[in-house]
Amino acid sequence: MRRIRSSAARAFLGAAAVLGLLLGAFLTLPGAAQAAGSQPCDIYAAAGTPCVAAHSTTRALFSSYNGPLYQVTRASNGGTADIGVLAAGGYANAAQQDSFCADTTCRISKVYDQTSRHNDLYPGPAGTAGGVDRGADAAELAVTAGGHKVYGIWISPGVGYRSHGAASGAAVNGQPEGAYMVASGTHVGSDCCFDYGNAESTPADTGNGHMDAVSIATTCYFAPCNGSGPWVEADMENGMFQGDNGSNTANAGNKSAFVTAVLKNNGQTTYALKGGNSQSGGLSTWWNGGLPTRGGYRPMHQEGGIILGTGGDNSNRNMGTWFEGVMVAGYPTDAAENAVQANVVSVGYSGETNVPNGPQGTITGPGNQCVDVAADDTGGNGSAVQLWNCQSYAEDQFWTHHTNGSLSTIGRCLDINGNGTAAGTQVELWDCNGVGGQVWQQRSDGSLFNPQSGRCLDSPSGATGNGTRLQIWDCNGSAAQKFTLH
The missing domain is CATH 2.60.120.200 (Jelly Rolls)
Incomplete structure (x- = not known):
């Protein structure tokens, strides 16, 4: 009309x-x-x-x-x-x-x-x-x-x-x-x-x-x-x-x-x-x-x-x-x-619009790669936590370190599979629930320590490639366990 x-x-x-x-x-x-x-x-x-x-x-x-x-x-x-x-x-x-x-x-x-x-x-x-x-x-x-x-x-x-x-x-x-x-x-x-x-x-x-x-x-x-x-x-x-x-x-x-x-x-x-x-x-x-x-x-x-x-x-x-x-x-x-x-x-809008800038920060690990969640910002419970090239727009590479020791991204926490404690247990993303497998302490040697297991976040054999699945392992001060919160 x-x-x-x-x-x-x-x-x-x-x-x-x-x-x-x-x-x-x-x-x-x-x-x-x-x-x-x-x-x-x-x-x-x-x-x-x-x-x-x-x-x-x-x-x-x-x-x-x-x-x-x-x-x-x-x-x-x-x-x-x-x-x-x-x-x-x-x-x-x-x-x-x-x-x-x-x-x-x-x-x-x-x-x-x-x-x-x-x-x-x-x-x-x-x-x-x-x-x-x-x-x-x-x-x-x-x-x-x-x-x-x-x-x-x-x-x-x-x-x-x-x-x-x-x-x-x-x-x-x-x-x-x-x-x-x-x-x-x-x-x-x-x-x-x-x-x-x-x-x-x-x-x-x-x-x-x-x-x-x-x-x-x-x-x-x-x-x-x-x-x-x-x-x-x-x-x-x-x-x-x-x-x-x-x-x-x-x-x-x-x-x-x-x-x-x-x-x-x-x-x-x-x-x-x-x-x-x-x-x-x-x-x-x-x-x-x-x-x-x-x-x-x-x-x-x-x-x-x-x-x-x-x-x-x-x-x-x-x-x-x-x-x-x-x-x-x-x-x-x-x-x-x-x-x-x-x-x-x-x-008078002002500020950066292309980088998450809230309380979150990146976690860089071996090879200066970022701690990342598989599935491109859509990770649910059980999603793999891995190393990946750092990307400023990737929401799942920005983590918040809370006072209870947990690290969270896209609404869930860095978690040890099954709340396990054994060396080699892989880490994942899971609903934040306060269990011991979700507590991470940054130590002076650059490691992220999990008190419940007595072990550290680790990249197997120090691997740095995209998709490297992270785990916990005996704390040893190696480059495979250097993770920096930014």
Whole structure:
């Protein structure tokens, strides 16, 4: 259906958009606990395209919002806490998380929708292209917003969130909609899929045009592409589109630490993609034209589910870093999107986005290799603990040393198989449970000593190759037992 408006209606919406732009310009400088003036959802509402979903772990996206941003769950006892804002319209209370999660690990178990529609996001169920998702480590990535410490969501393979079925108010069956997210242009990958936006109501690929989600990735799905990315793209199911029917060499990509990625789609004939540096400047329009003429995209067939960090069929093999995002009803104006970008820039996001920087650190062993968990950040109980080339983006190479002596990564602890004590017993990943086989003491000779067994973490025969399975062995001061916590 074509959108037809009277001249009076166009004038009203244009004035509203300008008002939103002006309001966005009057935000307080970063540093205030409460951000005065209009936030992104206020700007969109003033332009006639209200938010139907608003998610963030860093700040309120309405100037009046004073509720929870996200929920964390402790690994130690399963307790939960809602992390809110310092003041209405303000920034996340990271100190609340730090206090609640002290000396244990926490996962983000829910991301609250700040609209009245309660389109909250939860770790996703298994889909036709990926197993059950786990919540992100809540302390994996700390950055600064508005002068305050806040946490982003570090997406690794196996991490992802989804609404429970179709979300209230989200576009379906060719309705117009818009979305933006603030994510990282430095922690990205090419696998499927690091998305935020409209997806199937159940985690299965139901055909072309059944998704309308914004993505930033190095996925060149339709060659040729301009450079190596990452690019802001539209995942409209069975294709990561940069423009037209997929390929668009005018899309030069967005490589900044913080990227504002924007998508809008009228559901019938037209869509647009934009990207910008979330720390400065405006938006670049990478595509503003026709929807793909491949079958199924004219009109669109959205189902109104919401995803974060995965694909519509729960393809959960990619990585990324995410901070905030909204979905709106209707086709947003350029003026509203420009005002939202100005608001994002006013936040003053800063910090590294490509390396986990919470309380975790790497453990280097023989050959300067890293202590790693098999299965690429998805390790469950019994997963092998091994040596592997150090990779800055590998979540399972970042360990937290707790005051009870345990070492944990991706929500589980370095454990001796069967709580054994015999020389040669292999180590593994297991639920943290406080047993003696999970206690490790760093000693002055560089070894990691397990008091229960009286033995040290060891690489068999001093091997240093990728995939070398670690064990316990009689402490001997050799290079095979030198492990450094960073």
